[in-house]
Amino acid sequence: MKRFFRLMPALTLIIMLFAGMFMGILQKDHTYSSAENRMLQKLPKPSAKKILRGKFQKKYETYLSDQFPKRDSWIKLQTTAERAFGKKESNGVYFGKDGYLLEKYTEEDFDEKLVKRNITALGKFVRQASKTSNVKVMMVPSKTYALDAYLPAFAETYDENIFYSQLKKELPDDVIVPVCDILQKNKNDYIYYRTDHHWTTLGAWYGYCSYLDAFGKNLKNADLKKEQKKVCDNFLGTTHSKVNMYSQKDEISIYEPKSKMKVIYNLGEKTENSFYQTKFLKKKDKYSVFFGGNQAVLEISGGKKNKKTLLMIKDSFANCFIPFIAEDYEKVIVVDMRHLNLGMSMLLKNYKPKDVLILYNSVQFMQDKEFAIKP
Amino acid sequence: MVFSSLLFLFRFLPCVIILYFITPSCMKNTWKNLVLFLASLVFYAWGEPIYIVLMLFSTVVDYINGGLAGYFVNKDNKKAAKFFVFLSVVINLSLLGVFKYTGFITDIWSQITGMHISVKELALPIGISFYTFQTMSYTIDVYRGDAKPEKNIINFGAYVTLFPQLIAGPIVRFKDISVMLKERSITASKLSYGAVRFIIGLGKKVILANQAGEIFNTVTAYTGENLTTISAWFGILMFALQIYFDFSGYSDMAIGLMSIFGFEIPENFNYPYMSKSITEFWRRWHISLGTWFKEYVYIPLGGSRKSMSKTFFNIFIVWFLTGLWHGASWNFIAWGMYFCFFLILEKLILLKVLDKLPSFFSHIYALIIIYCGWLLFAWEDIPYHRIFVGAMAGKTDAGFINTNTMYMIASNAILLVLLIVGSTNLPAKAGTWICSKNEIAANILKTFFIVGVFLLSIAYLVNGTYNPFLYFRF
Numbered sequence: 006m007k008r009f010f011r012l013m014p015a016l017t018l019i020i021m022l023f024a025g026m027f028m029g030i031l032q033k034d035h036t037y038s039s040a041e042n043r044m045l046q047k048l049p050k051p052s053a054k055k056i057l058r059g060k061f062q063k064k065y066e067t068y069l070s071d072q073f074p075k076r077d078s079w080i081k082l083q084t085t086a087e088r089a090f091g092k093k094e095s096n097g098v099y100f101g102k103d104g105y106l107l108e109k110y111t112e113e114d115f116d117e118k119l120v121k122r123n124i125t126a127l128g129k130f131v132r133q134a135s136k137t138s139n140v141k142v143m144m145v146p147s148k149t150y151a152l153d154a155y156l157p158a159f160a161e162t163y164d165e166n167i168f169y170s171q172l173k174k175e176l177p178d179d180v181i182v183p184v185c186d187i188l189q190k191n192k193n194d195y196i197y198y199r200t201d202h203h204w205t206t207l208g209a210w211y212g213y214c215s216y217l218d219a220f221g222k223n224l225k226n227a228d229l230k231k232e233q234k235k236v237c238d239n240f241l242g243t244t245h246s247k248v249n250m251y252s253q254k255d256e257i258s259i260y261e262p263k264s265k266m267k268v269i270y271n272l273g274e275k276t277e278n279s280f281y282q283t284k285f286l287k288k289k290d291k292y293s294v295f296f297g298g299n300q301a302v303l304e305i306s307g308g309k310k311n312k313k314t315l316l317m318i319k320d321s322f323a324n325c326f327i328p329f330i331a332e333d334y335e336k337v338i339v340v341d342m343r344h345l346n347l348g349m350s351m352l353l354k355n356y357k358p359k360d361v362l363i364l365y366n367s368v369q370f371m372q373d374k375e376f377a378i379k380p
Numbered sequence: 381m382v383f384s385s386l387l388f389l390f391r392f393l394p395c396v397i398i399l400y401f402i403t404p405s406c407m408k409n410t411w412k413n414l415v416l417f418l419a420s421l422v423f424y425a426w427g428e429p430i431y432i433v434l435m436l437f438s439t440v441v442d443y444i445n446g447g448l449a450g451y452f453v454n455k456d457n458k459k460a461a462k463f464f465v466f467l468s469v470v471i472n473l474s475l476l477g478v479f480k481y482t483g484f485i486t487d488i489w490s491q492i493t494g495m496h497i498s499v500k501e502l503a504l505p506i507g508i509s510f511y512t513f514q515t516m517s518y519t520i521d522v523y524r525g526d527a528k529p530e531k532n533i534i535n536f537g538a539y540v541t542l543f544p545q546l547i548a549g550p551i552v553r554f555k556d557i558s559v560m561l562k563e564r565s566i567t568a569s570k571l572s573y574g575a576v577r578f579i580i581g582l583g584k585k586v587i588l589a590n591q592a593g594e595i596f597n598t599v600t601a602y603t604g605e606n607l608t609t610i611s612a613w614f615g616i617l618m619f620a621l622q623i624y625f626d627f628s629g630y631s632d633m634a635i636g637l638m639s640i641f642g643f644e645i646p647e648n649f650n651y652p653y654m655s656k657s658i659t660e661f662w663r664r665w666h667i668s669l670g671t672w673f674k675e676y677v678y679i680p681l682g683g684s685r686k687s688m689s690k691t692f693f694n695i696f697i698v699w700f701l702t703g704l705w706h707g708a709s710w711n712f713i714a715w716g717m718y719f720c721f722f723l724i725l726e727k728l729i730l731l732k733v734l735d736k737l738p739s740f741f742s743h744i745y746a747l748i749i750i751y752c753g754w755l756l757f758a759w760e761d762i763p764y765h766r767i768f769v770g771a772m773a774g775k776t777d778a779g780f781i782n783t784n785t786m787y788m789i790a791s792n793a794i795l796l797v798l799l800i801v802g803s804t805n806l807p808a809k810a811g812t813w814i815c816s817k818n819e820i821a822a823n824i825l826k827t828f829f830i831v832g833v834f835l836l837s838i839a840y841l842v843n844g845t846y847n848p849f850l851y852f853r854f
Contacts, residue, residue: 010823015571025390069386083839091794159787
């Protein structure tokens with residue numbers, strides 16, 4: 006008996022080594038990792054030449070690492086261990102307070118020339134559109150910047166104020182909607198997803214309030230907040246994908262407008278009576294419940310019969326914002342320039358909007374490589 | 381191939397273990413040694429298949445030289461025996477010279493003469509610094525009569541190529557192992573001791589050393605505005621800890637694997653950061669290298685038995701070579717000379733002073749000298765030394781400390797404590813104390829320890845792209 010116990014540590018190690026080997030050999034190989042969003046190395050074919058040059062060996066080691074049984078769980082275990090070691094970030098994501106995962110941005114994440122080019126192009130378009138329409142620009146701050154109170158101690162992130170002051174210099178007065186202020190003021194509310202870079206429907210509602218505020222309208226719609234309906238409570242978003250660890254799941258809420266709305270997708274590709282495509286709630290990419298993700302052009306009608314048209318030029322942050330604003334216009338044209346091969350001035354000509362709203366997330370705007378080339 | 385890889389743990393090692401244990405130990409372990417010999421060749425060839433030729437060349441040449449040296453020693457023909465020792469040393473040092481020092485020597489040559497020679501830099505065959513030293517020890521031991529020449533080339537091949545200590549030591553002298561090559565027992569306690577030791581080493585390397593190394597690399601990459609005085613000090617501290625955990629972890633794995641195969645080989649580290657003097661540090665750090673130089677260089681030169689000046693000259697030679705052994709670069713020679721200076725100083729007066737001081741002060745003295753030594757060792761390029769020494773002395777635009785530095789220290793405080801405690805003998809003492817109570821409970825605890833550290837190491841390996849091995853370049 007004693008002998009067995011004496012052998013136990015060695016036996017355990019040997020069993021683990023063999024278990025790892027056989028599980029690796031017997032399992033079916035994966036071709037793609039959805040968590041990492043990349044193709045995985047397949048078993049390389051050996052040849053004398055490849056072996057002599059060491060190429061086969063290198064690929065084989067990548068293969069072992071890529072196809073390691075339960076790879077995702079191991080990565081989760083590692084990240085959890087890192088947290089236990091007191092590490093405050095992993096793969097460019099800070100472990101913030103209250104379960105918030107916050108992307109870390111540094112100056113290297115932004116190309117100064119590109120930012121400048123985008124700002125100049127925006128200024129040019131705003132001045133052009135201002136001749137015929139009321140133009141507003143809404144730059145939604147990144148989660149990390151708006152919720153910097155949630156950052157771990159001493160953690161630093163890119164100061165977006167640099168960008169906002171550049172923007173202020175370029176744009177006419179009263180064009181910028183001070184959405185950053187209202188969000189920072191309400192940072193204790195659930196305004197950004199814990200595990201995704203987007204703002205929540207509540208965050209977008211605050212954004213909507215500041216939009217109305219900018220037009221000098223009094224906030225009759227303040228009770229909209231109450232009407233949001235939770236549709237999902239197990240959302241793990243893009244920030245979570247970067248770190249892949251055990252984390253608190255997010256809730257998604259939606260706002261159902263009172264009147265019946267009509268949405269024409271991509272110039273007649275399809276027509277629906279709802280803003281929401283609930284089938285996405287069962288998939289990984291749950292934020293796409295709003296309009297099925299980013300669409301090139303949406304034409305929304307059914308709001309107030311006031312003959313007013315709104316042209317929105319936007320990125321994904323607008324998707325949960327649109328339902329609030331849609332009721333205020335007879336027609337809303339929503340355009341995602343990244344998916345449309347058309348200049349912005351053409352849109353003005355075509356739709357003759359009363360109001361124009363440019364809604365972007367600051368980081369996505371600064372990094373947008375196409376914005377400036379579609380004047 | 382390195383031990384801290386999925387390939388080694390989940391393909392190579394299980395295959396070798398099963399082959400080794402189903403092979404009978406008859407014929408004085410020849411068959412088992414053959415398994416080890418062939419496995420070692422595969423292990424060695426994995427990264428650079430061409431260099432397997434080098435390995436076989438070394439094996440055959442030293443087998444012949446050692447055999448002939450032994451033959452002539454038996455015939456009492458010392459001169460002829462000496463010739464073959466000489467031949468073996470020349471061949472081994474030439475191999476080292478060609479593969480490790482060519483670039484360095486031609487650089488010096490072109491600096492002195494202004495003549496530019498372009499030589500194709502050869503990839504350094506892994507472990508060449510270790511196995512050439514082992515094979516030299518073979519012929520010398522045979523010549524001195526400390527060991528009998530090995531007649532069986534399979535046994536000898538197994539000694540030269542033995543994969544557990546092939547690429548990073550410990551440098552096992554032939555006389556330490558020659559008997560075990562033929563007669564060794566595999567017992568339950570040896571197996572389990574080996575398993576625990578291997579896992580300790582794996583954890584030290586994969587969980588601790590790699591993390592420390594990442595911090596050191598971050599600090600090295602800092603440009604002006606982030607390299608504060610504190611971060612420079614912290615970075616070097618992390619290097620000091622990384623190199624200890626990396627290297628001693630590798631030695632632990634080697635000793636553990638050898639124990640699983642039934643061998644007992646000498647220790648390579650003995651808590652070097654607990655030393656009270658530099659003399660003591662070098663008795664605790666990379667022991668097998670120190671022993672090698674002492675036995676095969678220092679003592680043959682006359683050691684300390686002759687005049688004071690001859691002793692100092694001998695110390696100088698040994699430390700020049702020790703420095704050079706660590707790498708073909710001036711900074712390693714400077715590092716050797718640095719220790720040479722303190723060793724002579726200690727021999728002259730300092731040791732007597734240190735003996736009288738409270739041990740706290742002698743610990744501090746030794747740690748500061750060792751710490752500053754790593755400053756020389758950490759980089760081969762001169763600019764780094766200047767920038768870091770400047771920053772540590774306060775000459776940096778970034779100032780004494782900034783938010784970035786605070787963040788780095790706050791994120792790594794737990795790691796730092798683990799590293800510091802782990803480099804003392806406290807964990808070993810605690811382990812021995814717990815295990816002395818009840819054998820069965822001790823073995824159960826060891827099993828849990830193995831499972832825990834193993835799983836965590838695998839998690840780090842699966843996720844980690846950062847898994848270098850420092851002593852590879854030596």
